[in-house]
Amino acid sequence: MTSVREAGTTTVPVPIPSRTQFVQEAIKHRILTGQLTPGQPLVETELAESFGVSKTPVREALKTLAGTGLVVMNQYKGVTVRTVDADMAREVYDVRLLLEPEALRRTVRAGASLDAAGEALARADAAADTAERSLANREFHRALYLPCGNPLLGRMLDEVRDQAALVSAVAWAAAPSWRREATEHREILRLALAGDGEGAASALHAHIASFVERAFPRDGADDGRR
Template identity: 35%
Template sequence: MLRSDLAIQGAAPKIARPVPLRESVFEALLELIVTGHLRPGQHLAESELAELLGVSRQPIREALQLLSGEGWVDLHPGQGAFVHAPTVEEADQLLAVRALLEAESARLAARHADDEGVRQLQALCDRGFAAVEADDVDAAVTANSELHALVTALSGNKVLAELAAQVSRRVRWYHTPVARRRGAASWEEHRALIEAIAAGNEDRAAQIMRDHTEHTRHSYLEQRAAEPVESAPQPTRRRRPRSAAN
């Protein structure tokens, strides 16, 4: 009687289900990959990861499978799991797409952003400059990601925001290695972008964002050329012992 009455009235709260452990481990490992604490090409030993995160090997194994399915980890039979080492072409293509998406985001943000949105952008820019002065790469990368996400949100285009969100983590992955090299110059570009958005200058905002994302792309490619990423070892074939001749 009680159950049916509550159901009819819609008064019974839904109990939040706990997040499966494999998904929590997935997010933890992905964050370590994106921030560069687990480097491209690095071997991922299940026992070491389990000890690091304080879990058993089973959720580690399941999370590695999930990461492999999304292209963050490469699984080599007989050798284990390795952080995916993106090819130069792979990185170049993604960063080029990012430039197209974010230039359009900036153009629309200049059309739609209100005063509060501009104030939020300025606050993020101040955080970024402070992080650079403190040589806090992680904080600078986080502020950078938040600023770009806010520009996309201010565009008012939900489809564009969804597409940008799909590539945002990989963009952060590629940006982290060059954040220190880009330094204050990157945030000066952000400041100019915010001024264009505040002024409602769509063409200038789009051009600044286009140049800004291209600078990051070229910095990443230059660093890759100077410091090639180690690839995971290739699977080796085991020779069968020859049988003795009759």
């Protein structure tokens, strides 16, 4: 069923998100804000009661979230929030390192608008909590790669967005470093707006690589934390 709103003299239908979509976004938000922690069991009956829905939309939402890599479905252990370790983080960030700088290079080369990236930076600076900041940071990166001119490349990067956000959430909980990342974001955007595609791509590559090295240092490496 849909509601309607008036647009002049025309009645325009307003779609209502499905129960599955609602539950999916709610669970994702809880995961990315740390309310549901890595390794935590996700019990269909408990979630259904929490959201006031039947188990069916919960089950469908969990299947979708498993497809995006935020949860793990196991025949014996049931469904759990995905655990973040160094191997998982490096797999996700390796994909980003391979694809994201090239996408930004193409965005700059095409002269695409970067207004959305600037707006996302402003939202991150004004964020009231880690959840808002994380969402704004995700939108900043997406605004850099989405206008690259290759829809398939954009979709491939979209597919790892949630996993990258989960890695960030876990890393920030251990050692908040968003001020450093915000400074790096501003430099990346400055170079991109100046038309320096190579410089922007290089700065983005260094930004992604340094984050995963700080958050998940290799054995014997000093991550700089005290």
